[in-house]
Every structure is written in C-alpha cells, then in structure tokens.
Amino acid sequence: MAQPAISVNDLHYSYGDTLAVDGISFDVAEGEVIGFLGPNGAGKSTVVKMLTGQLTPQKGSASLLGMDIVKERKRVQQEIGIAFETTNLYEQMSAVENLDLFAKLYKVPNFDAMGLLEKVGLGGREKEHVASYSKGMKQRLMMARALVSDPKMLFLDEPTDGLDPVSTETIHALIRAATQNGTTVFLTTHDMVEADKLSDRVAFLNQGKIVALDTPARLKLSFGMRALKVEIELPDGGTEARELSLDLDQTAQDVFDLFKNERILTVHSEEATLEDIFFDITGRGLQG
Amino acid sequence: MDIQRIWILMGKEVRLGATNFMTIYVLVMPVIITLLVALVFGDLFAQTPRLGIYDAGGGERFTQKLLDHPSINTTLYSSDAALRNAVERGTEEAGMSLPAGFIEALESGTEEVNFTVYRWGEAGVRNLLLLESTLGRTLVEGGGEGFDQLPVSVVSNQIGNANTLTWSQRLLPLFLIMAIVLGGMWIPAASLIEEREKRTLVALTTTPTSLMDVYLSKTLMGLILSGIMAVIILLLNRAFAGELALLLLVIALGGLMSSVFGVILGSVSKDMDTFMGIVKAVGILLYAPGILKIFPQVPEWIGRIFPTYYLMNPLLEVSQNGAGFAEILLDVAVLAVIIAALLVILSSVIGRQQQQLAMES
Structure with a gap:
C-alpha cells in the first residue's frame, strides 16, 4: 500500500482544561480530498493547526508526506499551502506584491504571479491595493497565495464561508484542478453541501473525536433513510405533503395506494443529507 | 535563522513603512523638532568658525x-x-x-x-x-x-565656562533619545502588533519562515532606522564628530537596545491601545535622561538610573567631547548588559508567542 499523504495517530490537544482534540486517528491518501465536518468548537481548526505546525500536539503523532509534523515542521511547511478562514493579507500591498512576497519566502524560482491571478479571476486588478477588494476577491487571493508554492497538500479552512456563488464556484474549480494534479486537500467546513460536493471522504468531528469517517455515499447508505415526498390535492382544494419511506417492506403497496386513491400534484425522491446524518450520530446540528 | 528570508521580510517592512502614517510620523517628528529649535535659537545657520x-x-x-x-x-x-x-x-x-x-x-x-x-x-x-x-x-x-x-x-x-550650553546643546540629548527610541522601538513594536492584529504573522509563520526570522527582520529594521535617525539628528545639530567607528558602534548598540525593547513591547501588547498605554506610562522613563540634560545643574547620577542614559551619554561623550573608547567603556558595558538581558527576555517571549498566535488565529 502506498504511503498515506496524511497519517494521524492518537492526536490530543487541550486548551487549559478544555479538551479540543481527543485522540483522533486517520489516514488520507495522496490526491484525496478529505472533508472535516463539525460544528464550531468541535476541534476542526485545532487539528489543522497541529498538522500545519502552528500548534505542537500534546500527545500522539502525525506525519505529512512521510515527514513528522513536529520534528520536520519547516520541511512540512515547505510542501503545504494554507487558505485561512479569516482574511490575513497585506492589504496595503497589491495582489502581485502579496503573492511575490510569499513566493520569495517559499523560494519559488521563476514565479508567475500574473498567471496565478488570472487563474483565480483577479487578472486586471492585480496592481490595486488589496484593501479595495471585495470579500470574494480577497478569498480568491488567499486561495492563490495557498497555491504559490505549487503545494503537494492544501489545507482549506472554510474557504467559501460567506462568499457569493461566483467566488464559491471559482474556488471549487481551483480545488478540483488541484486534486487533478495529485494535490491532497484537507477541507474543514461546516457547509455539508460543499463537503458532499468536493470530498472523497468526510470525517464527522464532535467534541474532539471523529465519530464517523467514510465516503459521503456510504455514510448516506449506512445512516440515512431514503424517502419519497409526495404533494397531493385535497378535496377542498388545499394541498398536503406526505413522506413515504423507501426502505420499508410495505413501501410498494403504500406507493400504489397513494397513486390510486389520491390526486398527485408533485413527487420527489429524498435522500439523507450529511447534516441529517451528523444529527443522527451526534444529536446536534452542524451549525451549533 | 534564514538570512535570505530576513532580508525579504525587511524589504516588506520598508515597503509597508513607506506608506504608513505612523512610521512617517515617528521618523519625521524628531527632525522637525530639531529644525524648529535650531530656527528658534538661531543655530541652524550658524556662522563659520x-x-x-x-x-x-x-x-x-x-x-x-x-x-x-x-x-x-x-x-x-x-x-x-x-x-x-x-x-x-x-x-x-x-x-x-x-x-x-x-x-x-x-x-x-x-x-x-x-x-x-x-x-x-x-x-x-x-x-x-x-x-x-x-x-x-x-x-x-x-x-x-x-x-x-x-x-x-x-x-x-x-x-569661559564650558558648562554654559546653548539651547541646541541642551536639547540634543533629548532629541537623540527621541530619534533612537522612536525609530528603534516604536516602529518594530507597531509593525508587530499590526501583523498580529491582521493575522498576517500567522500567514508568515505557516510558511517555512520561522517566528525568529520575522522578529529578527523587525529588530534589524528598528536598528537601521534608529541608526539613520541618530546620524540625521547629530548632523542637523552639527554634532556628528569624534571618532567615527566609535560613534557608529554606540549608535548601533543604542539602536539594538531600542529595537529589542520595541519587539518585546510589541509581543506583550495585546493591541495598539495597550501599546500606547505602555508607551505613555514608561515614555517619561525612556526620555528622562534627555530631559535631565536640559538642566545641567541636575546631578549626573540621577540620569544614570535610567537605561537610556547608557545609549545617550556615550554618544554625547564621543560626539561632543571627543571621548575615546576607554572613557565610555563603563557606559558601553552597562549598555551591553542591558541588551543581553533584553535578548534573554525576547527569546522567552518568542517561545510563548508561537502558541499564542495559534490560539488567536
């Protein structure tokens, strides 16, 4: 078996008496997109901070691309790109200056800032101060900065939080393009639609522990309930919505009876969302 | 420590400082005051010897x-x-x-x-x-x-009485301290606080750049700025004299003391308001030796209580009285001890700062 891009073993971290990460273990294959899902305070950001060398694990170990995250921190950081949730750009500098600065710090030879800015849709505004950019433009620039060193691994912390659909789609396209080049992506989010759309596997994090880790499809099969949502017209002219489970023995008969006896207006199939599954497993929602 | 990255970060400091009002203010202020005093007291256009x-x-x-x-x-x-x-x-x-x-x-x-x-x-x-x-x-x-x-x-x-000083001469010590302290301390401290508040410091330290590289770049920037400021003030006051190598050594040590102190202050200040509060509280202590020099009748030993005396006095001794190394050795030794103590504090601060940064981000 090929060496995993990320290998985490029994990682712990506490802030004082508060246990943030409670002995998590997982592997991520090269080129895989793993989505870390969980509500605020679940420990997602602490995991990212440990893996990216911002925090030193208090117990356990982890390696990225075969390098120990503590002993070889600077080597690890040379191979990764990070897009933070909160904007942290030099706003009094232009986009080109921001990217050039980081390219120099990564010691990237022959860096083409303009090419990268074109990719993230910021071509033409590269010389303006970043302070004049919209939130979506800043987030795209953050993404470009994460890609400056052509990293083997990307850590994206809520990369599309609060963005307009165009910026969101640009960032999704960049993530897909990166994975096609073999980049491993570690995506933390509480947007289950985004995680479902982009992730090869998702991990549910709750109170510092991984409570489920699998492909979105298998999680839905294992935990979710399929249903048929039917809207019928009532004799008095009103409407009523009914839901029929597709996983019961009498489902076929129920569907037959409904279509025979009622006037059907609309029919939709429904599958469990990741949010539903998270709620089923933890008893709490992702926004909580 | 990576010299190339420190150099790159210093370039960034210059780029950002050139458009920062506070940087321009602290660099221009001592020069303006010096020129004003020189104009008012008539020393600016002093006659030929x-x-x-x-x-x-x-x-x-x-x-x-x-x-x-x-x-x-x-x-x-x-x-x-x-x-x-x-x-x-x-x-x-x-x-x-x-x-x-x-x-x-x-x-x-x-x-x-x-x-x-x-x-x-x-x-x-x-x-x-x-x-x-x-x-x-x-x-x-x-x-x-x-x-x-x-x-x-x-x-x-x-x-005639050698102790009878012109106003420019009386104010020179204060201007020198202002130049060295403002350039050396204020700019690295303010820059560090701004980087922390805007979280750019986290962005830097998640690249292969170490926090030590960032701190060193800011310390060196403060050192260079305070050195330039000290030379400008000495030139404006027609006091850039004495043994050049010795003068530059004392300026460098004084600048180092100020900038290391500035980086420490920038690290321990939660935000710009806290920093301003600290500066207001300790500012008088920093400038005290310069203020005391305005009044020659005040005994010299009182000035010696304050750390900035040991950057001001050797500078004045070399530039004004043509002192040699032996004459300023004691002051330079005390200055070196103060710098060593500040460096010990700084290394401890850097150790704690990395974790604090991660918690704040």
Whole structure:
C-alpha cells in the first residue's frame, strides 16, 4: 500500500482544561480530498493547526508526506499551502506584491504571479491595493497565495464561508484542478453541501473525536433513510405533503395506494443529507 | 535563522513603512523638532568658525594665509589682551597669539616655537575641530616639514565656562533619545502588533519562515532606522564628530537596545491601545535622561538610573567631547548588559508567542 499523504495517530490537544482534540486517528491518501465536518468548537481548526505546525500536539503523532509534523515542521511547511478562514493579507500591498512576497519566502524560482491571478479571476486588478477588494476577491487571493508554492497538500479552512456563488464556484474549480494534479486537500467546513460536493471522504468531528469517517455515499447508505415526498390535492382544494419511506417492506403497496386513491400534484425522491446524518450520530446540528 | 528570508521580510517592512502614517510620523517628528529649535535659537545657520589672531611681529605670511582661508572667519587683533578679551566674550571661538619671530623660527626648523591658543569654552566641538585642522595644515605649509616633526609647542587655554550650553546643546540629548527610541522601538513594536492584529504573522509563520526570522527582520529594521535617525539628528545639530567607528558602534548598540525593547513591547501588547498605554506610562522613563540634560545643574547620577542614559551619554561623550573608547567603556558595558538581558527576555517571549498566535488565529 502506498504511503498515506496524511497519517494521524492518537492526536490530543487541550486548551487549559478544555479538551479540543481527543485522540483522533486517520489516514488520507495522496490526491484525496478529505472533508472535516463539525460544528464550531468541535476541534476542526485545532487539528489543522497541529498538522500545519502552528500548534505542537500534546500527545500522539502525525506525519505529512512521510515527514513528522513536529520534528520536520519547516520541511512540512515547505510542501503545504494554507487558505485561512479569516482574511490575513497585506492589504496595503497589491495582489502581485502579496503573492511575490510569499513566493520569495517559499523560494519559488521563476514565479508567475500574473498567471496565478488570472487563474483565480483577479487578472486586471492585480496592481490595486488589496484593501479595495471585495470579500470574494480577497478569498480568491488567499486561495492563490495557498497555491504559490505549487503545494503537494492544501489545507482549506472554510474557504467559501460567506462568499457569493461566483467566488464559491471559482474556488471549487481551483480545488478540483488541484486534486487533478495529485494535490491532497484537507477541507474543514461546516457547509455539508460543499463537503458532499468536493470530498472523497468526510470525517464527522464532535467534541474532539471523529465519530464517523467514510465516503459521503456510504455514510448516506449506512445512516440515512431514503424517502419519497409526495404533494397531493385535497378535496377542498388545499394541498398536503406526505413522506413515504423507501426502505420499508410495505413501501410498494403504500406507493400504489397513494397513486390510486389520491390526486398527485408533485413527487420527489429524498435522500439523507450529511447534516441529517451528523444529527443522527451526534444529536446536534452542524451549525451549533 | 534564514538570512535570505530576513532580508525579504525587511524589504516588506520598508515597503509597508513607506506608506504608513505612523512610521512617517515617528521618523519625521524628531527632525522637525530639531529644525524648529535650531530656527528658534538661531543655530541652524550658524556662522563659520571664528578665529582671532594677535601677531607680535614677523608672522604676516602665516596670518595672511588664515585671513584668506575660505572655511574660517579670521580677525586680526592689536594685542594679546584684546584677543583674549574677544575669546572670553565669545566673539571669537578660538584665538591664536603668535610670538615675535614666529615664522622665522618655524622655517628654521631648529628652534622650538611656543605660541598660545585660547579656546572659548562654549564653542562647538565641530568648529573647534575645524579650526584645529586648519591651523595644523597652515602650520605644515608654513614650516615645510611633516606636521609631526614640527618643533612647535602649543599652550592651550580654555576661557569661559564650558558648562554654559546653548539651547541646541541642551536639547540634543533629548532629541537623540527621541530619534533612537522612536525609530528603534516604536516602529518594530507597531509593525508587530499590526501583523498580529491582521493575522498576517500567522500567514508568515505557516510558511517555512520561522517566528525568529520575522522578529529578527523587525529588530534589524528598528536598528537601521534608529541608526539613520541618530546620524540625521547629530548632523542637523552639527554634532556628528569624534571618532567615527566609535560613534557608529554606540549608535548601533543604542539602536539594538531600542529595537529589542520595541519587539518585546510589541509581543506583550495585546493591541495598539495597550501599546500606547505602555508607551505613555514608561515614555517619561525612556526620555528622562534627555530631559535631565536640559538642566545641567541636575546631578549626573540621577540620569544614570535610567537605561537610556547608557545609549545617550556615550554618544554625547564621543560626539561632543571627543571621548575615546576607554572613557565610555563603563557606559558601553552597562549598555551591553542591558541588551543581553533584553535578548534573554525576547527569546522567552518568542517561545510563548508561537502558541499564542495559534490560539488567536
């Protein structure tokens, strides 16, 4: 078996008496997109901070691309790109200056800032101060900065939080393009639609522990309930919505009876969302 | 530590500082105040060095050379007493009383020549140095031999109270401290706080750049700025004199002390408001030695209580009094101990800062 891009073993971290990460273990294959899902305070950001060398694990170990995250921190950081949730750009500098600065710090030879800015849709505004950019433009620039060193691994912390659909789609396209080049992506989010759309596997994090880790499809099969949502017209002219489970023995008969006896207006199939599954497993929602 | 990254980060500091109001303010402020004081007290357009000469006879060729010299303002006096009186009043900054047969004796090269020089106690060191070098050159030309071999004996008399200082001289220590402390301390501290508040520091330290590299770049930036500021202030006050290497060494040590202190303050200040609060609280302690120097009657030992005394005093001693290394050794040693203590504190601060940054981000 090929060496995993990320290998985490029994990682712990506490802030004082508060246990943030409670002995998590997982592997991520090269080129895989793993989505870390969980509500605020679940420990997602602490995991990212440990893996990216911002925090030193208090117990356990982890390696990225075969390098120990503590002993070889600077080597690890040379191979990764990070897009933070909160904007942290030099706003009094232009986009080109921001990217050039980081390219120099990564010691990237022959860096083409303009090419990268074109990719993230910021071509033409590269010389303006970043302070004049919209939130979506800043987030795209953050993404470009994460890609400056052509990293083997990307850590994206809520990369599309609060963005307009165009910026969101640009960032999704960049993530897909990166994975096609073999980049491993570690995506933390509480947007289950985004995680479902982009992730090869998702991990549910709750109170510092991984409570489920699998492909979105298998999680839905294992935990979710399929249903048929039917809207019928009532004799008095009103409407009523009914839901029929597709996983019961009498489902076929129920569907037959409904279509025979009622006037059907609309029919939709429904599958469990990741949010539903998270709620089923933890008893709490992702926004909580 | 990575020199290349430190250099890149310093370039970024210069780029951001050039458009930052606070940076411009702290750099321009001491210069403006110095110029204002110089304008108000009339030292900005100070006259060329003033030399009085009394020639008892036979020194016409020599005195004519000095009268023709473009860099000094020379006046002839009819008697030694009149010359002495002029120097005493400050009309002349130096006076040269030539005995009869001075030139002949000088040209013969065999006879020892004695003459008297009067120095006004309040004369600036720059003017005195200029006068001395001009006299030296003129003597060599007159004697036709190497200056070292001249059989000339100079009797030097200081006239007037050397402790009587002009306002520019009184304020120079304060301006020097302001320049070094503002440039060295304020800019690294403010830059560090801003980077923390805007979270760019986290972005930097998640690249292969270490926090140590970032801190060193800011410390060096403070050191360079305070050095430049100190030189500018000394030049503006016509006090950039004395042994150059020694002067630069003291400026560098003073700048290092200020910038390390600034980086520590920037690390421990939660935000800009906290920093301003600390500066307001300790500012008077930083500037105290300079303020005390305005009043020469205040005993020197009081100034020695304050750490900035040990960057200010050696600078003044070298630039104003022409002191050598031996004379400022004690002050420099104390300065080095203060810097060492600050570096120990800084290394501890850096250790804690990495974790704090991660928690704040």
